[in-house]
Amino acid sequence: MSDRDDKNSAWNVPPSQYLSSRPAQFQLPSAPESLYITMRDGCRIAADIYIPQAGPQAEQFPTLLIFTPYYRRFETDGNVAEAAPAAARYRDFFVPRGYAVVVVDVRGTGASFGTRDALRSPTERDDYGEVAEWTVRQPWSNGVIGSTGISYVGAAACFLASTGHPAVKAIAPLFGVSDIYSEQLYPGGLVSKVWTQAYSNLMVAMDHDRRDLIRQISYYEDPGLQGPHRVDQDTDGSLLAAAINEHRGNFSLADAAGEFAFRDEGMLHNPEFTLAVCSPYHYLDQISPEVPIYSVSGWFDGAGYANGAITRFLTRANPKDRLLLGPWDHGARTNVSPWREQEAPEFNLLAELLRFFDTHLMGDDAGLAAEAPIHYYNVHAEHWQSSAVWPPVSTRTRFNLSAGNKLTESSAGQSVDSFKVDFETSSGKQTRYERLGAATIVDYYPDWSDCSAAMLHYETAPVAEPMSVAGHAVATLRMAVDQGDASIFVYLSEVDVEGNVFYMTEGMLRAIHRKTSEAPAEYVTAWPFRSYHRADASRLEVGVATDFVIPLLPVAWTLKKGSRLRVSISGADAGHFVPMPYGRPPVFSVHAGIGGSFVEVPLQSAIA
Secondary structure, X not given: OOOOOOOOOOOOOOHHHHHHOOOOOOEOOOOOEEEEEEOOOOOEEEEEEEOOEOOOOOOOEEEEEEEEOOOOOEEEOOOOOOOOOOOHHHHHHHHHHOOEEEEEEOOOOOOOOOOOXXXXXXXXXHHHHHHHHHHHOOOOEEEEEEEEEEOHHHHHHHHHHHOOOOOEEEEEEEOOOOOHHHHHHOHHHOOEHHHHHHHHHHHHHHHOOOHHHHOOOHHHOOOOEEEEOOOOOOOOOXXXXXXXXXXXXXXXXXXXXXXXXXXXXXXXXXXXOOHHHHOHHHHHHHOOOOOOEEEEEEEEOOOOHHHHHHHHHHHHOOOOOEEEEEEEEOOOOOEOOOOOOOOOOOOOHHHHHHHHHHHHHHOOOOOHHHOOOEEEEEEOOOEEXXXXXXXXXXXXXXXXXXXXXXXXXXXXXXXXXXXXXXOOOOOXXXXXXXXXXXXXXXXXXXXXXXXXXXXXXXXXXXXXXXXXXXEOOEEEEEEEEOOOOOEEEEEEEEEOOOOOEEEEEEEEEEHHHOOOEOOOOOOOOOOOEOOOOHHHOOOOOOOOOEEEEXXXXXXXXXXXXXXXXXXXXXXXXXXXXXXXXXXXXXXXXEEEEOOOOEEEEEEEEOOO
16 A cells, blocks of 8 residues: 555544645756855855756745765766755755855765764754854844754754754754654664664765765765865865865764763763753753744654654654654655555655744644644555544554463463573564665565564454554563573564465664653653663572563554464574674573563554
8 A cells, every 4th residue: 555645534634635735836947056154163164055046036945954974965977866865855955935045064964064962962953053043134034943853864853953953943853853862873772783783884985975985875876976075166176175184173973982882971082961951852941932843753664763763752842743654664765554556655745844834934824723743554454544632542452461371351370481592583674773884774674584483472363343453562571580680682573374474673772771751841751751860770580580662663553354463582683783682592491371571562453
């Protein structure tokens, strides 16, 4: 099936219908104006400016600011289809509809000068405010600014809004992290190997202008891409060369990751420089309630980016904010549903953003207030749904892990299922994590049945009618471990009537971080929260049954009649996370039955 917006009535006016009422009225410039903007410390930041041309009216426009570390534009040999892959979608869509678009190489990247000492450092955040001030002083600006973008660029939109610049009127972070620690670098307290190394390799390739390395990355394989584009004044390339030379002082994520093993601890040379100061949630209260946020993510969006979108929505509790969760991977490059019609998403996300920005930047009555604030896609039901609240399903069904590898709503007897962890167990090589490592994934978890075969499973009886899951399932494992630490993974799957096994979602936990606590006001959750502070960490009592509360990543999914819900337990995900404890595969003894393990699932009948 398709993720198109016109298959049911989740919207009063579907995005595609709204787009039909907003045709292009302007033309793109033949080339952007490209220049340096000088920051307070003298650092020169490269920017490309696209101004609507040959339109019916107005010489001043609202502006969308795009802050990217992935080159605002490439130099090319003239044979490539697109020189600005990071910005083209916004340029080609919004400029013809009356928006100026300014694309900026963030400090220490592209053609900009300076160095990066972290992901979205406080210094970089201050740059965003200065770029906003420069923008509103330009003759083509009407003094109104918005921002959007995917991943890093989406989180940068949050940073921009948090500067408090009065011109910023609305932002739309797409697939953007809120808390770097729990959603990206250390989900469940376990370091993300694939993302850490892949991101470090990507930034060395780009920041150092290593074209031989860039071409090893699927996004940039075209040999016609020839490094970062010079600004207009740099006719001989000397400024670009000087900027790239400064980039050699940039930090390496792979080198620095180990210093952030606990959320409250920073770099040894600067203990106050924690991941919080690089995370959008840390500044969320500095975004005016008059600045609406449209948060967008997908069910397979990395290690927890959907959590970032949801907590942003819950924390602000702002009636002007919106939330969209689709059947997508990171950046919506792929429709992840096994029942899709085609691999590429068909939902017109830009049309939905246009309606949002038309409302808040153009001041148009686009009918947005009549729409539900939340839209989410239900996989296997293959349609969009709307909700006024998160989670959309308030009822939770408790399934007890029971003897005979069963999941039952009743509980009887007691049993223990023991197994020794195999550190080679893996969720595969076509997962939500490879996509974070800049790999192109077309089919997700195609070998899930084989990959999960060695895990410990528990299954429900076949469901008598279609049942819909929507929200965060939470597993509580009562389990003894014969080591002082462990890495614990829990998966949900649908097993259909023919025995096919479909990956739904997962959660993970490093055992020393098992203590839960109340979520802070700056990071409101609808799932169990933990601090990941050193003071809250403790080694396990060897052989003692202990409760591990593990929230799984959110998903909306319908189990078809006759399918079974499966819970799988593992002690490793090779290639994605470092197994614990180092070199000592533990034995897990899972307690089932009365007083044992269980999973709570947000579940309701899918029959209207």
